Amino acid sequence: MIMSTLSEAYQDHPLHPHHVIPLDFDSVRALPDTHVWPPASHALESDDRLSIPTVDLTDPDAGKLVGQACEAWGAFQVTNHAIPLDLLREVESEARRLFSLPTEQKLKALRSPGGATGYGLARISPFFNKYMWHEGFTIMGSSIDHARDLWPNDYQRFCDAMEDYQKRMKELAITLMHLILKSLDISEEERTRVVSAGGASTALQLNSYPFCPDPNRAMGLAPHTDTSLLTILHQSTVNGLQIFKDGVGWVLVSPTNGSLVVNVGDLLHVLSNAQFPNVLHRVVLKENQQRLSLAYFYCLPSDFHISPLAPLNPTRMPLFRSVSVRDYIGIKAKNLEKALSLIRF
Numbered sequence: 001m002i003m004s005t006l007s008e009a010y011q012d013h014p015l016h017p018h019h020v021i022p023l024d025f026d027s028v029r030a031l032p033d034t035h036v037w038p039p040a041s042h043a044l045e046s047d048d049r050l051s052i053p054t055v056d057l058t059d060p061d062a063g064k065l066v067g068q069a070c071e072a073w074g075a076f077q078v079t080n081h082a083i084p085l086d087l088l089r090e091v092e093s094e095a096r097r098l099f100s101l102p103t104e105q106k107l108k109a110l111r112s113p114g115g116a117t118g119y120g121l122a123r124i125s126p127f128f129n130k131y132m133w134h135e136g137f138t139i140m141g142s143s144i145d146h147a148r149d150l151w152p153n154d155y156q157r158f159c160d161a162m163e164d165y166q167k168r169m170k171e172l173a174i175t176l177m178h179l180i181l182k183s184l185d186i187s188e189e190e191r192t193r194v195v196s197a198g199g200a201s202t203a204l205q206l207n208s209y210p211f212c213p214d215p216n217r218a219m220g221l222a223p224h225t226d227t228s229l230l231t232i233l234h235q236s237t238v239n240g241l242q243i244f245k246d247g248v249g250w251v252l253v254s255p256t257n258g259s260l261v262v263n264v265g266d267l268l269h270v271l272s273n274a275q276f277p278n279v280l281h282r283v284v285l286k287e288n289q290q291r292l293s294l295a296y297f298y299c300l301p302s303d304f305h306i307s308p309l310a311p312l313n314p315t316r317m318p319l320f321r322s323v324s325v326r327d328y329i330g331i332k333a334k335n336l337e338k339a340l341s342l343i344r345f
């Protein structure tokens with residue numbers, strides 16, 4: 001069976017170049033009005049009682065703990081995940097090398113309006129009337145074409161690091177997906193059908209939040225949910241990621257050395273019949289330094305039809321109609337966070 005790639009699903013929804021081309025961050029001395037946001041509502045400092053759970057993947061109870069975290073928070077951190085610290089450092093350093101290039105050089109790898117990969121603003125940009133203080137670089141599989149445009153004589157190091165990282169992240173995503181679906185009592189056959197389809201449809205997003213002259217009035221990444229099944233996030237040492245918990249508000253997710261943040265995305269929310277919240281999150285700029293993050297999205301191919309998986313807990317009635325990933329991406333490209341309500345019965 002030929003799985004259709006995720007990038008095909010974005011071709012039908014081209015963005016206006018204004019929503020692709022980032023600001024020339026090097027040349028700005030003051031925050032332009034186009035980038036001024038109303039003050040972000042305050043977030044609670046996380047402490048042991050009020051932070052996403054941390055799960056040690058070598059814990060014999062890891063499956064149960066991961067299931068509980070998905071249900072209560074739609075997010076958790078993992079430790080002992082077997083991703084070498086050196087690899088995390090290497091990829092972060094290559095990402096830093098990329099974003100440190102002069103703007104005109106980065107624009108050589110600009111994402112095309114209907115494209116999915118390359119340098120540019122976040123896809124959610126058109127839904128907001130102000131621009132985010134953010135630049136991203138999206139990779140799906142090989143990064144060689146864009147890397148060659150950026151560094152004609154020195155692209156191999158970048159490509160090797162990104163390839164190695166995606167390979168290791170895929171293994172971790174598969175492990176996590178099996179644990180999570182098992183916690184929902186999904187049969188092994190059904191788990192394998194979903195998880196192996198996902199392997200063909202992944203993306204790695206390098207995020208940079210450049211040094212900002214007025215961080216309290218800017219927005220790093222506006223509140224959003226990820227479209228993925230799950231997202232595995234590595235954040236550099238700079239604070240900024242916050243997640244929204246119903247009844248509590250915005251909670252800071254502080255970077256802890258070597259642990260990775262896992263978010264439930266829209267697709268897993270649907271498969272779980274809304275048992276797992278697709279976590280709303282944002283990035284604020286509070287600190288006076290550049291922030292980097294690496295987000296690995298484990299998705300499903302665009303011809304995959306998503307609907308709640310049996311057995312259906314807790315209601316035993318499916319809450320969503322079946323829709324292809326391609327159609328869901330189309331609905332989200334037009335409606336953003338209202339997309340899920342449009343596929344709900």
Ligand SMILES: C=C1C[C@]23C[C@@]1(O)CC[C@H]2[C@@]12CCC[C@@](C)(C(=O)O1)[C@H]2[C@@H]3C(=O)O
Pocket residue numbers: 006116122123124125138202203205224225226227228295297299
């Ligand atoms: C697979 C993907 C998820 C993503 C769109 C993309 O094609 C690659 C970029 C991803 C990203 C990263 C920043 C936040 C986000 C909402 C966005 O605008 O681009 C996500 C997209 C998503 O989850 O829908």
Ligand SMILES: O=C(O)CCC(=O)C(=O)O
Pocket residue numbers: 205207221226233235240241281283292293295
């Ligand atoms: O930078 C971060 O911490 C979050 C990034 C993110 O939410 C994303 O890439 O979807």
Ligand SMILES: [Fe+2]
Pocket residue numbers: 224225226281
């Ligand atoms: Fe995100």
